[in-house]
Amino acid sequence: DQQVKQNSPSLSVQEGRISILNCDYTNSMFDYFLWYKKYPAEGPTFLISISSIKDKNEDGRFTVFLNKSAKHLSLHIVPSQPGDSAVYFCAASGGQAGTALIFGKGTTLSVSS
C-alpha cells in the first residue's frame, strides 16, 4: 500500500501563474516531509522540506504547506517558469521508516510560455 500518494500524474500551467502540487500520506508517524524535483536522466534534486512541527515553509518562489490533521501537504510555485517543468516527488520520513525516504509516484509539471 502506498504510504505517500500523489494523485495527479500531471499538471499543466502557464508561465507566470501558480503551480500547486498535492501530496497525501497515510502514516501519522511521519515527521519530516520533502519535495524533490527530477529532470530526465538526472537524479532527484532536493527542493524544500518541512518539519511536522511547522505548517509552512517558504524558500523564494517555493512554499510548502503541511496540514497534519488532513495528512496533506502541497507545494506552491509562484510565479511558475518554463524551467520548472520536471517531475516533482513528495517524500516523507520518520516513524518506522526511520531516515529512509518514502516517495510518492510523482507529478509531471509542464509550464508553457
Place this chain on the structure above:
Amino acid sequence: GAGVSQTPSNKVTEKGKYVELRCDPISGHTALYWYRQSLGQGPEFLIYFQGTGAADDSGLPNDRFFAVRPEGSVSTLKIQRTERGDSAVYLCASSHGVGEGYEQYFGPGTRLTVT
C-alpha cells in the same frame, strides 16, 4: 564540489548473471542510501549505511541483493542471479548526517536492464 557519482550509467545484462553497481558519495558524507526506481514509480528505499555498517537493510527485496561500504565511502550494490524484474534505475544518495535538515543528495542513477 563534486556530487554523488554512479557507475556505470547503463548496464545491460542477461537473466541469471551477477552485476555490481558502484556509488561514490559526496566527500565527507557519512550516510549513504540506495534506492530503486521502476518505470512510473517513485524511488523505493533499499538500504542505508551509516559509516561502514548497514544501519537499515529492510528495503532489500530478497537475498539476491547485497550491498557493502567497506571503508565508509564508496559503496557497491551487488545483485546475484538477476531477473527481468530487477530492471530499474538504481539511485544512490548521500547525506552529511541523518534526520531533519540533512537532505539526501542523489546521483544520476544506474539504469539496469536485464534481458
